[in-house]
Amino acid sequence: MNAVTNLKWVEATDYDEMSKIAASIFVEQLKENSKTVFGMATGSTPEGFYKELVSIYKEGNISFAQAKSFNLDEYIGINPSNEASYHYYMDHNLFNHIDMKQENIYLPTGNAANIEKAAMDYDAMIEEAGNIDIQLLGIGVNGHIGFNEPGTPFDLGTNVIKLAESTREANKIYFDSINDVPTHAITMGIKTIMKSKKIVLLIAGAAKQEAFDRLRSGEVTEDFPASVLNYHPDVTVIYTGVE
Numbered sequence: 086m087n088a089v090t091n092l093k094w095v096e097a098t099d100y101d102e103m104s105k106i107a108a109s110i111f112v113e114q115l116k117e118n119s120k121t122v123f124g125m126a127t128g129s130t131p132e133g134f135y136k137e138l139v140s141i142y143k144e145g146n147i148s149f150a151q152a153k154s155f156n157l158d159e160y161i162g163i164n165p166s167n168e169a170s171y172h173y174y175m176d177h178n179l180f181n182h183i184d185m186k187q188e189n190i191y192l193p194t195g196n197a198a199n200i201e202k203a204a205m206d207y208d209a210m211i212e213e214a215g216n217i218d219i220q221l222l223g224i225g226v227n228g229h230i231g232f233n234e235p236g237t238p239f240d241l242g243t244n245v246i247k248l249a250e251s252t253r254e255a256n257k258i259y260f261d262s263i264n265d266v267p268t269h270a271i272t273m274g275i276k277t278i279m280k281s282k283k284i285v286l287l288i289a290g291a292a293k294q295e296a297f298d299r300l301r302s303g304e305v306t307e308d309f310p311a312s313v314l315n316y317h318p319d320v321t322v323i324y325t326g327v328e
């Protein structure tokens with residue numbers, strides 16, 4: 086792979102504007118292709134994006150009835166009904182409010198009996214859908230995308246990973262205590278993410294300054310997973326609160 090390093094950088098004046106710019110890109114994509122295959126992300130960063138997407142949907146001019154959605158990741162050993170699960174997050178932030186059909190909504194399963202098989206099946210399903218047309222990403226403080234932690238080979242498909250302690254620390258706000266934060270997660274692999282036709286990465290807030298600087302440097306290394314995006318031809322980074 087040759088580094089393309091033509092990431093498109095869009096500075097938003099604030100969090101609301103970042104969310105609106107991102108939502109408008111997704112809405113345009115849906116208007117161009119009603120059968121769009123979306124790649125969705127979780128975390129605090131895209132909450133405003135989902136609010137915006139739902140509010141545009143409620144205006145009545147768009148429909149997700151023919152679209153599909155694949156989420157990036159899920160904790161291992163957690164039930165979809167658990168409020169800290171990404172299933173719960175997606176239902177409450179998006180799927181309960183739009184007309185996407187239940188059978189077209191895919192999230193990796195965190196409680197499958199054979200989790201390794203579930204990971205392989207997930208990639209097969211994405212491929213069968215024709216791969217993701219537009220993938221939303223956030224970034225971890227350590228540069229992870231999805232839950233692909235530093236050191237993850239770029240050529241790995243959907244897989245089970247051990248969460249970095251810094252990630253468990255960062256995500257403990259969603260749990261009663263650090264002991265309740267799962268130690269493992271299932272995540273769409275970097276290879277899978279890179280097959281997406283278009284990628285929109287959101288970066289918000291000073292906690293992400295170091296990750297932002299590293300991405301901006303253009304250096305590509307498996308120690309900093311997001312740097313793989315330099316190899317992708319169509320990535321838009323929308324950022325605010327970092328400089």
Ligand SMILES: N[C@@H]1[C@@H](O)[C@H](O)[C@@H](COP(=O)(O)O)O[C@@H]1O
Pocket residue numbers: 126127128129130131157158222223224225226230231232252256
């Ligand atoms: N697995 C998720 C990622 O998909 C997310 O992009 C990232 C940043 O989250 P936040 O937006 O809350 O900072 O970390 C989480 O652990």
